[in-house]
Amino acid sequence: MTEALERYITFRNIDCVGKSERVMERIQQHIDAEDNPFWPYFQKQRAQAHAMGFDDLRVLHNYLPTLRELLIDLDDETTLALLEDLEVTCM
Template identity: 65%
Template sequence: MSVPFDRYVSFKNADWEGKSQRVMARLQRHIDAADNPFWAYFAKKRDELRAKQGLDDLRVLHNYLPTLRELLEDCGDLETLELLEDLEVTCM
């Protein structure tokens, strides 16, 4: 019996999945509000990256980290920015 490889072994106790889910849930508010065209693009790319490349939300967030940080700063969503920065420091 083979054991599945977990590429995030070093994050074992960091709850990277839970943190990623919390950030994505908060980003969904921006996606739903559609105040900026980036959010529709981000949602589409998230779906594509997950479906076609099998990437998880941690990797998707990592791919767009600078843009997400800038947009969250610009709109004053400091709580989501703080969660994203914590995720970056502990899991990226």
Template identity: 65%
Template structure:
């Protein structure tokens, strides 16, 4: 049974989950565009597949959380890593 997408975010009232997700994904997509990891083409494919199934970017980020954290550390991007960890703490 599918639940209304809005129900998932009831507990995030007064938290800009959508804005935080957009900010993190924009920074991740900057890395995707740079092609600075062989992981990115796979990530793009999986993101498109998730979207085709009605899943949002918060779910995509959650699905790849450990990998993204490791990559961001390896890519020396503490700003994006901090945003991702804040998103994790507040919204996942």
């Protein structure tokens, strides 16, 4: 049986997928609660990225500066810390 290739070999034993999921879950709370024109755009871009086979780590990486700024403005230190940890450990 052939072993499946790991996408992020250099991040072996780091749960980058789980970290991405936790960040996206918290961001989803803002999407659901906020009236910010960025969020529908972000959701559309995320859907397009997924359709092209990209994962949420890639999506978060693409919008890192904008997300960081929004989370600071929203005073969401928890999600900001999770995003920064994701950046340091997985990007």
